[in-house]
Amino acid sequence: MTSLLRFPGGRLVGHAAFVIIIWFLIMRLNDSVDPLANYYIALVAMYATAMFGMVILVGLSGQVSLGNGALMAVGGYVFAVTSLHWQTVPILGVPWNGWWSMAFAAVGGIVVGLLIGGIAARLRGPYLAGLTLGLAVGVPAIANRFPELLGGESGLMITVPYPDGGYAPVEEEVFVDGTVEGQSGDASSVAVPSAEATVSPDDMLTLDNFPAADASAAAPSVDASVSPDDMLTLDNFPAADASAAAPSVDASSGDLGATDLSGAGDLIDAGFIIERWQAGLAITVACIAAFIALNLVRGRQGRVWRAVRDDSIAAAVSGISPAKAKVSAFAVSSLFAALAGAVFAQILSYVGPGAFGLGLSLSLLVGVVLGGRSSLLGAVIGGLLLVWLPEFVLSLAERGGWEDQITNNAPNLIYGLLVVLVVLLAPGGIVGSVQLLISKVTRRAPKGV
Amino acid sequence: MTSFIDYLIGGVSNGAVIALMAIALVLIWRATRVVNFAQVGQAMFTTFVALTVQTVTGSWVLALAVAMVAGAILGVIVQFLVLRPMRRADTSGAIIATFGVLIALQAAVGMIWGGDAQAYPQPFDNAGIVAFGRIWPISVYDLVVIGVTILLVVALSLLFTRTSIGLAMRASAFNPEVARLSGVRVSRVLTFGWALAGVVGAVAGVLVAPSSTVSPTTFDILLVFAFTAAVIGGLDSLVGAVALGVFAGLVISLVSGLSNSGNAPVVALILLALSLITKPDGVFGHHKARAV
Amino acid sequence: MLSITDLTVSYGPVEALNGVTISVPRGEITAVIGANGAGKSTLMRTLAGLVTPTAGQATLDGEVITRKSPEDIVRMGVALVPEGRSTIPELTVEENLRLGGLWRAKSDRRAAQAEVFDLFPVLAERQRMRADTLSGGERQQLAIGRALMSNPKCLLLDEPSLGLAPLIVTQILHLVRRLADETRIAVLLVEQNAVTALRMADTGVVLNLGRIVQTGPASEIASDEKLRHAYLGY
Ligand SMILES: Nc1ncnc2c1ncn2[C@@H]1O[C@H](COP(=O)(O)OP(=O)(O)OP(=O)(O)O)[C@@H](O)[C@H]1O
Ligand SMILES: [Mg+2]
Numbered sequence: 001m002t003s004l005l006r007f008p009g010g011r012l013v014g015h016a017a018f019v020i021i022i023w024f025l026i027m028r029l030n031d032s033v034d035p036l037a038n039y040y041i042a043l044v045a046m047y048a049t050a051m052f053g054m055v056i057l058v059g060l061s062g063q064v065s066l067g068n069g070a071l072m073a074v075g076g077y078v079f080a081v082t083s084l085h086w087q088t089v090p091i092l093g094v095p096w097n098g099w100w101s102m103a104f105a106a107v108g109g110i111v112v113g114l115l116i117g118g119i120a121a122r123l124r125g126p127y128l129a130g131l132t133l134g135l136a137v138g139v140p141a142i143a144n145r146f147p148e149l150l151g152g153e154s155g156l157m158i159t160v161p162y163p164d165g166g167y168a169p170v171e172e173e174v175f176v177d178g179t180v181e182g183q184s185g186d187a188s189s190v191a192v193p194s195a196e197a198t199v200s201p202d203d204m205l206t207l208d209n210f211p212a213a214d215a216s217a218a219a220p221s222v223d224a225s226v227s228p229d230d231m232l233t234l235d236n237f238p239a240a241d242a243s244a245a246a247p248s249v250d251a252s253s254g255d256l257g258a259t260d261l262s263g264a265g266d267l268i269d270a271g272f273i274i275e276r277w278q279a280g281l282a283i284t285v286a287c288i289a290a291f292i293a294l295n296l297v298r299g300r301q302g303r304v305w306r307a308v309r310d311d312s313i314a315a316a317v318s319g320i321s322p323a324k325a326k327v328s329a330f331a332v333s334s335l336f337a338a339l340a341g342a343v344f345a346q347i348l349s350y351v352g353p354g355a356f357g358l359g360l361s362l363s364l365l366v367g368v369v370l371g372g373r374s375s376l377l378g379a380v381i382g383g384l385l386l387v388w389l390p391e392f393v394l395s396l397a398e399r400g401g402w403e404d405q406i407t408n409n410a411p412n413l414i415y416g417l418l419v420v421l422v423v424l425l426a427p428g429g430i431v432g433s434v435q436l437l438i439s440k441v442t443r444r445a446p447k448g449v
Numbered sequence: 450m451t452s453f454i455d456y457l458i459g460g461v462s463n464g465a466v467i468a469l470m471a472i473a474l475v476l477i478w479r480a481t482r483v484v485n486f487a488q489v490g491q492a493m494f495t496t497f498v499a500l501t502v503q504t505v506t507g508s509w510v511l512a513l514a515v516a517m518v519a520g521a522i523l524g525v526i527v528q529f530l531v532l533r534p535m536r537r538a539d540t541s542g543a544i545i546a547t548f549g550v551l552i553a554l555q556a557a558v559g560m561i562w563g564g565d566a567q568a569y570p571q572p573f574d575n576a577g578i579v580a581f582g583r584i585w586p587i588s589v590y591d592l593v594v595i596g597v598t599i600l601l602v603v604a605l606s607l608l609f610t611r612t613s614i615g616l617a618m619r620a621s622a623f624n625p626e627v628a629r630l631s632g633v634r635v636s637r638v639l640t641f642g643w644a645l646a647g648v649v650g651a652v653a654g655v656l657v658a659p660s661s662t663v664s665p666t667t668f669d670i671l672l673v674f675a676f677t678a679a680v681i682g683g684l685d686s687l688v689g690a691v692a693l694g695v696f697a698g699l700v701i702s703l704v705s706g707l708s709n710s711g712n713a714p715v716v717a718l719i720l721l722a723l724s725l726i727t728k729p730d731g732v733f734g735h736h737k738a739r740a741v
Numbered sequence: 742m743l744s745i746t747d748l749t750v751s752y753g754p755v756e757a758l759n760g761v762t763i764s765v766p767r768g769e770i771t772a773v774i775g776a777n778g779a780g781k782s783t784l785m786r787t788l789a790g791l792v793t794p795t796a797g798q799a800t801l802d803g804e805v806i807t808r809k810s811p812e813d814i815v816r817m818g819v820a821l822v823p824e825g826r827s828t829i830p831e832l833t834v835e836e837n838l839r840l841g842g843l844w845r846a847k848s849d850r851r852a853a854q855a856e857v858f859d860l861f862p863v864l865a866e867r868q869r870m871r872a873d874t875l876s877g878g879e880r881q882q883l884a885i886g887r888a889l890m891s892n893p894k895c896l897l898l899d900e901p902s903l904g905l906a907p908l909i910v911t912q913i914l915h916l917v918r919r920l921a922d923e924t925r926i927a928v929l930l931v932e933q934n935a936v937t938a939l940r941m942a943d944t945g946v947v948l949n950l951g952r953i954v955q956t957g958p959a960s961e962i963a964s965d966e967k968l969r970h971a972y973l974g975y
Contacts (some may be wrong), residue, residue: 012659030600055452059726064544066548082520120604122725123725125541126544126684127725129484129486130484130486130676130680130721131721133486133673134722135718136674137669137717137718138673138717141711141715141720142715144711145711145715146710153711268705297485359666362548365545366549381612386674390610405559407562408564409559409564410551411556412558413557415556416549416551416554417553418551419546419553420530420550420553423545423546424530424534427534427537427539436469
C-alpha cells in the first residue's frame with residue numbers, strides 16, 4: 001500500500017483526495033448494482049472499517065486482540081440505545097438523527113478503548129489475547145444483565161434512519177413471516193456475512209449448557225440449545241423481505257448474478273432502496289475511517305507504533321512511551337470498531353448478543369490476517385474475503401449438492417486452515433506476499449537492464 | 450445459607466473441569482511459551498470422538514481412553530503448526546495460529562458431527578446423593594469427575610517431580626539451551642508436553658460433556674474460565690491452575706445460582722481484568738516476567 | 742584428544758572464527774585467551790553443537806563432532822559449561838546434577854554423582870536446596886558438576902571466572918586441574934582473565950578477531966610481554 005501510493009504534495013491533501021476519489025467511485029458502483037450487491041458492499045465496508053482498527057492494533061502495534069467484536073458491540077448498542085431513547089431530543093438545535101447516534105457510538109468506542117487499552121498496555125502477548133477473549137465473551141453477556149435497557153438475549157430492534165433525517169419505525173408485520181431456517185445451529189461462528197449467520201448460534205447460550213447453570217438440577221438442559229435467536233435471525237433482518245434474495249437463506253436464491261430485482265417490491269417502487277442507503281452509509285464511514293487511518297499509519301504515529309512493536313525497550317530509550325503508543329492504538333482501533341458496530345446495527349436494524357459474539361471477533365482476526373496484518377489495503381481485501389468466501393462456498397455447494405452440514409462449516413474450515421497456512425508460510429498475508437513478489441521482481445529488473 | 454453452601458458444593462466438579470483445562474494451558478505455556486487457545490477446540494473434537502465411541506460400544510471408559518489418545522495426537526499436530534512462527538519469534542503469529550486451529554477444529558466438528566447441540570449420555574448416576582436425611586447438591590457423577598481430576602493432578606505432579614521425563618520437561622521449559630547441552634532431546638520433550646496437554650484437555654472435555662451438551666462452540670466459555678484461572682494462577686504454576694480453577698468453579702456456581710448463569714462470563718471478565726490490573730503475572734507466578 | 746582443524750564460523754557477514762586449529766590432549770588444560778569479541782564463546786558453542794561452522798571440523802578421538810546436534814555431542818563425550826551461570830535456578834542442586842546425566846543409565850548416574858560430590862563437597866551439603874540459593878562460586882561448581890555428570894572425555898569451560906572473586910576463581914581452577922590430572926580428561930578453558938588461566942593451563946592459545954595469533958606452552962605465553970600488550974590489554 002505504502003509503496004503504491006506516494007503523493008508528492010501535502011500528505012493530508014493527498015490522502016483526502018485519494019479517499020474522496022475512492023469514495024466517489026464506490027458510491028457510483030453502489031448506485032449501479034442491485035440491492036443484494038448493495039448489501040454485500042455494505043458488509044465489506046463495515047468489515048473494512050473495523051479491520052482498519054485491527055491493522056493498527058494487531059499489525060502495527062503488535063497487540064493481538066480478539067475483543068474488537070465486543071468493541072463493535074459497544075458501538076452497536078450505543079447507537080441502538082441512543083437512537084431508541086433520544087430520537088426526540090434535539091442537540092444544539094439540530095434534530096436528533098442517525099449521525100448523532102453515530103457520534104455517541106464513536107465517543108463510547110474511544111472511552112471503552114482507552115479503558116481497555118490502559119489495562120492492555122501492561123500486558124504481554126498471550127495475556128492480552130486472553131483478556132480480549134474474555135471481552136469477546138463477556139461484553140455481549142452484559143446485554144443479559146440489563147434486559148430492559150439492552151434487550152437481553154433477544155436484543156433490540158432499531159428503527160431505520162431514513163435519509164431525510166427522520167425515523168420510520170420498522171413495521172413489525174413486515175418481518176414476522178421470516179422463515180426460521182432449520183440449520184442455523186450449524187451456521188458458522190465466524191462467518192457473519194450471510195443473513196442466516198448474522199445471528200450465529202448464540203455464543204452466550206452455550207452458557208446454559210455449562211453445568212454451572214443448574215448445579216443441583218439432575219437433567220441437563222438440552223433444550224437450551226434451541227435458541228430464541230434462531231427466530232430472530234430473519235425477523236430482524238430488514239432486507240429479508242425487501243429483497244427476496246436475502247442471501248443464502250434458501251438454496252434456490254443463491255445465484256448472485258440473477259437476483260430478481262422485482263422481489264425488492266414496494267421499497268424500490270418508492271424510489272428508495274434501503275440496502276443502497278445502508279451501503280452508502282457504510283462506504284462513507286469506511287472512507288472517513290480510511291482517511292484517519294491513512295494519516296495515522298503513514299505519519300509519525302505509525303512509526304511510533306511500529307517502533308514499539310519491534311522493540312519496545314529500544315523505543316522507550318529513544319523517548320517514545322510504549323504504554324502511550326499501545327493505549328492510543330487501542331483507542332483508535334476501538335473507535336473504528338465502534339463505528340463499524342454502529343453501521344452493522346443499521347445494516348441489521350438490530351443489535352443482540354449473538355450478532356456481536358466471539359464469532360465476529362474471530363472473523364475480524366481472520367480477515368486482517370488473510371488480507372495482510374499490517375496493511376490498510378489488506379483490511380479491505382480481508383473484508384472482501386469474509387463476504388465473498390461463504391457465498392462462493394454456497395455456490396459450490398449448490399452445484400455439488402453438498403449436505404448442509406458440510407456447506408455451513410466449510411467457510412470456517414477454510415478460514416481456519418488459511419489462517420494457519422498464512423501464519424506459517426506468508427505472515428504478511430495477501431498484501432504482504434504481493435509486496436514481497438513485487439519487490440523481488442523490481443529488485444531483479446535493474447540488474448537486467 | 451443452605452443454598453449458598455449448596456452452590457459451593459455444586460461448583461466443585463465444575464471447578465475440577467476448569468482446573469483440568471487450565472492445567473492443559475499451563476503445561477503448554479511452561480514448555481513453549483504459547484497459550485494454546487486451540488485447546489478447547491481440541492477438547493471438543495476429542496469429546497465428539499468419545500461420543501462416537503460411547504454410542505457404538507456403550508463403554509464410557511473406552512470412550513475416555515480413545516479420547517485421550519486422540520487428544521495426544523491432536524496436541525502433537527497443533528504443536529507442529531505453532532512451532533514455526535515461534536521459531537521466527539513471531540509471538541503474534543503463534544497466537545493467531547492457535548486461533549486458526551480453533552476455528553478450523555470447530556468447523557471440522559460441525560462438519561463431521563453437525564452443529565446442533567447433542568446430549569452426551571450420562572455414564573453414572575447424576576441425581577443428587579441422598580444422605581443424612583437430605584438431598585445433597587452433588588451426584589455420583591460429580592464425585593467421579595472430582596476423583597478423576599484428583600487422580601490426574603497427583604499423577605502429573607508425580608510425573609514432574611519423580612520421573613526423568615518430568616525433570617527433562619521442567620528443564621526444557623526453564624532453560625532449553627542448558628537442557629540440550631545436558632543431552633535432553635528438547636524438541637521431543639516439548640512434543641511430549643503438547644501431547645500431555647492434549648490428553649488432559651481431552652479428559653476435561655469428556656468429564657464435562659454429560660452434564661452439559663456438546664456442540665462445536667460449547668466449550669468457548671470453558672476456554673475463558675480456564676484462561677482466567679490459569680492467568681490468575683500465574684500461567685506457570687500447576688498448583689495455581691488447580692487452585693484457581695476450582696475457585697473459578699465455585700464463583701461461577703455461586704453467581705449462576707444466586708443470579709443467573711448468563712452473568713458468569715461477565716464475572717469471569719471482571720475477575721480476569723482485576724487480576725491483570727493488580728498482578729499482571731498472576732498470584733502464583735513465581736518469577737518475574739521472563740524474557741520470552 | 743580433541744582436535745580442531747581449520748574451524749571457520751560466520752554469523753551472516755560477520756566472520757567470528759577464521760581457520761582455528763587447536764589440539765587438546767587428554768589430561769591437559771588448554772587455555773584460549775583473548776579480548777572481548779575475540780570469538781572464544783563462538784568456538785565453544787560451535788564445539789558443543791549450538792553453532793554450525795561454515796568450514797573445518799573438530800574430532801574427538803578421531804570421531805567427527807562438528808555438525809551434530811548438542812544432544813548427540815554430549816553423548817559422544819564433549820560437555821560444555823557455557824558462559825554465565827549455566828545452572829537452572831528453579832531446580833534443586835540434585836536435580837541440576839541429575840539433569841546432566843539424564844540420558845545415562847541410573848547406575849552410571851549414581852557413580853558420576855558420587856564423583857562430583859567428591860570433587861565439590863559443598864554440592865553434597867546443598868543437595869536439596871534450589872540452585873538460586875547458592876553463591877556464585879557454588880553455582881559455578883554446580884555448572885561444572887552438571888557437565889561432569891555426562892562423564893565427558895573433554896570438558897569445555899567458557900569463562901568460569903566471570904563475576905567471581907579471584908580467590909574463588911583460583912579454587913575452582915585448582916579443582917579443574919585436579920580433575921584433569923586424576924581423570925585424564927581433556928579440558929579446553931576459555932578466559933579473558935589470562936593470568937589465572939595461564940597459571941593453571943599446560944598450553945596457551947591467543948585468539949584475536951577470530952584468528953589464532955600464538956600457540957605455545959602456557960608459561961611462555963604468560964611471560965610474553967609483547968603478546969600481552971598487543972592482545973590481552975594489560
Ligand atoms: N549470535 C550472533 N550473531 C551475530 N554475531 C555474533 C553472534 N554471537 C557473537 N557474534 C559476534 O561474533 C564475535 C565473537 O563473539 P564471541 O561471543 O564469540 O566473543 P567472545 O570472545 O566470547 O567475547 P566475550 O569475551 O565478550 O565473551 C563478536 O564480534 C560478536 O559480536
Ligand atoms: Mg564469550
